[in-house]
Amino acid sequence: xxTCGLGxxxxxxxxxxxxxxxxxxxxxQPLVDSMRGGPEDILFKLSLSPYHGDVSICGSHSGAMQMQxxxxxxxxxxxxxxxxxxxxxxxxxxxxxxxxHNEIETYFSPQKKTKLEITLKSLESKDxxxxxxxxxxxxxxxxxxxxxxxxxxxxxxxxxNIALLRDFxxxxxxxxxxxxxCSEYYSGFYNLCKQVExxxxxxxxxxxxxxxxxxxxxxxxxxxQIFCLKKSYKSFSSLLATISIESSDTKFTSIFELVESIAExxxxxxxxxxxxxxxxxxxxxxxxxxxxLFDSIGLALNAGALxxxxxxxxxxxxxxxxxxxxxxxxxxxxxxxxxxxxxxxxIDFSDILSLSGNDQMELL
Numbered sequence: 001x002x003t004c005g006l007g008x009x010x011x012x013x014x015x016x017x018x019x020x021x022x023x024x025x026x027x028x029q030p031l032v033d034s035m036r037g038g039p040e041d042i043l044f045k046l047s048l049s050p051y052h053g054d055v056s057i058c059g060s061h062s063g064a065m066q067m068q069x070x071x072x073x074x075x076x077x078x079x080x081x082x083x084x085x086x087x088x089x090x091x092x093x094x095x096x097x098x099x100x101h102n103e104i105e106t107y108f109s110p111q112k113k114t115k116l117e118i119t120l121k122s123l124e125s126k127d128x129x130x131x132x133x134x135x136x137x138x139x140x141x142x143x144x145x146x147x148x149x150x151x152x153x154x155x156x157x158x159x160x161n162i163a164l165l166r167d168f169x170x171x172x173x174x175x176x177x178x179x180x181x182c183s184e185y186y187s188g189f190y191n192l193c194k195q196v197e198x199x200x201x202x203x204x205x206x207x208x209x210x211x212x213x214x215x216x217x218x219x220x221x222x223x224x225q226i227f228c229l230k231k232s233y234k235s236f237s238s239l240l241a242t243i244s245i246e247s248s249d250t251k252f253t254s255i256f257e258l259v260e261s262i263a264e265x266x267x268x269x270x271x272x273x274x275x276x277x278x279x280x281x282x283x284x285x286x287x288x289x290x291x292x293l294f295d296s297i298g299l300a301l302n303a304g305a306l307x308x309x310x311x312x313x314x315x316x317x318x319x320x321x322x323x324x325x326x327x328x329x330x331x332x333x334x335x336x337x338x339x340x341x342x343x344x345x346x347i348d349f350s351d352i353l354s355l356s357g358n359d360q361m362e363l364l
Contacts, residue, residue, distance in 0.1 A: 014043040021049040021302055028055050035070045050308055051298030083198035084190055090200060091193070094207045100214065104189060107214055109221045111184040116160050117144045123167040129274035130163070159277050161185065162270055165338050169271045186335040187225040194341055195229060195331040197307065202332075206232045226335065233332055240305055245296045251356065258296055259305045261356040263329055266344065267337040281329070281344020282309065283352065285322045294322050297349070305330055309343065 020028055031046055032055060092104050100107060121141050123130050134141065139152050147153045168183045186195065192210075196202035209228040213220050240256035252258040262283070269279035283306070285294070300306040309326040326346065334341055 012041045012043060014045060016045045016047065018047045020047055021052075025053055025055050028052060032056070037069065049302040051301045053295065053298065080194070084193065086200075087190075087193035087198050087203055090203055091189075091207050094204065095211065098211050098215075100211075107219050108187070108189045108225060109219050111187055111222060114164075116156065116163075117141065119160070119164050119167055120144070120156065123163050123170070126170045127166065127275060130166070133275045133277065161340055162275075162277065162279065165270055165340070166275065169338060182226045182230070182335050183338070184222050184226075186229065186341075187222045191341065192225060192229060195334055196232060197304065197330055197332070199304065202232060202236070205235070229335055233336055236304075236332055240300075240303055243299055243303060245293070245299070251353070252293075252296070255296065255300050255303055255305055258293070259300055259329060259333065262352055263333045263337040263339065265347075265352055265355050266329065266339055269344070270340070271338055279340070279344050280347040281340065281342075282346045283327050283349055284346050285325070285349050287348050287350040293349075293353070297322060297327075301327065305333075 017031060020031075028046075028048075031044065035044060035046075088104060095101075095104055095107070124134060124141060137152070137155055139147075139155065144156075147156065164185055165183055168181075168185075172181045185191075192206060193203060196206055206228060209231055210220050210225070213224040213228065217224075237256050237260075240259065241254050243255040245252050245254060245258065252261065266279065266281050269276055269281070285297075297306065301308060306327045307330055309328065328343055329339070331339075331341055333339060
C-alpha cells in the first residue's frame with residue numbers, strides 16, 4: 001500500500017489539517033483537490049472555516065464530489081433538537097464535575113409567566129401602531145377568550161414574542177432605564193444555549209460563569225442568567241472588535257462595527273417605527289452593489305458573528321460566491337439588541353448598508 005515505506009503496510013493513515021483559516025489559498029486549494037480519488041488507505045481531514053475567498057470546494061465538475069470523495073461534517077450550526085441534546089449532555093457533565101448532580105434545568109430559575117392576553121393589552125394601551133394592526137386584523141382583545149385555532153389564535157401566537165419585546169421596550173423607556181435592561185425572554189437553560197449557538201467553547205465559558213453564581217445560591221436567578229449572558233457577549237464582541245476590515249468602504253473599521261450596524265437595523269424592525277408582525281432578520285446578497293465588503297462578510301462568518309442558513313445552500317463551506325447563501329446574526333446579539341431567537345424576513349445586504357448610519361426612527 002501507500003504506507004509501505006513507513007513499515008505500516010495494511011493500516012490506514014489519517015492526516016488532519018487543522019486551522020486552515022490561517023493558511024494561504026494556494027495551499028488550501030491543492031489539499032481540497034487532492035480529496036478526489038487517491039489511495040484508500042490514506043484519509044484527509046480538512047478543518048475549514050465557512051469562508052475561504054477564491055478557494056473552490058465543489059465548484060469544478062472535474063473536482064472532488066460530495067458523498068463520493070468526501071463528506072461534510074458541519075460544526076457551525078445545529079438544529080434545535082441536536083443542539084439541545086449536545087448542550088444538555090455537555091453542560092450536565094460540567095455541573096456534575098462541580099458537585100451539582102441534578103438535571104441541569106432544575107438549577108435555573110424560570111421566567112415569570114405573563115399571560116399573552118395581558119401583554120397584548122398592555123402594548124395596545126401604549127402603541128397606536130399596534131392598535132391599528134389589531135384593527136386591520138379584525139382582532140378585539142376584549143374578545144380574546146373566544147378566539148381559537150380556527151380564527152385569530154394563530155395570528156396572536158405568531159406575534160407574541162414581538163409584542164413581548166416591544167411592550168418591554170415601552171416599559172423600560174417609561175422607567176428611563178435604557179437599552180441595557182433585558183427581557184426575561186432570553187433566560188432559561190435552553191435559551192442560553194441557543195444564544196451561544198451550541199458552541200462547545202462558548203457553552204463551557206458560560207456554564208463556568210453560571211456555576212460561580214450557583215455556588216453562593218440555591219439556584220441561578222433570572223438576573224444572574226442575564227448577567228452571565230451579557231458577560232459572554234462582551235467577551236465575544238471584544239474579540240470581533242479586534243478583527244479589522246480592509247476595504248475602500250471606510251464605514252466600518254472592524255467586524256464588530258459591521259455586525260453592530262446590522263443588529264441595530266434588525267432591532268429597529270422590532271422596537272422602532274410602526275408595529276411590524278414580520279421583522280427582517282435574514283441577510284441575502286442578490287444586488288450587485290457593495291461587493292467590496294464581501295470579504296468582511298466572510299470574516300464575520302468565520303468568526304461566528306454571522307451564521308449561514310443551512311437551507312440556503314447544499315454546500316455550506318463553498319461560499320466564495322456569497323450570492324448563493326442566506327445568513328443571520330448569531331443569537332448572541334439577540335439580548336443586547338432585543339432581537340427574536342428565530343429567523344426573520346429577508347433583506348439584501350446592500351439595503352442594510354444604505355440604512356446603516358441613518359437616524360433611528362422614533363416610536364409612534
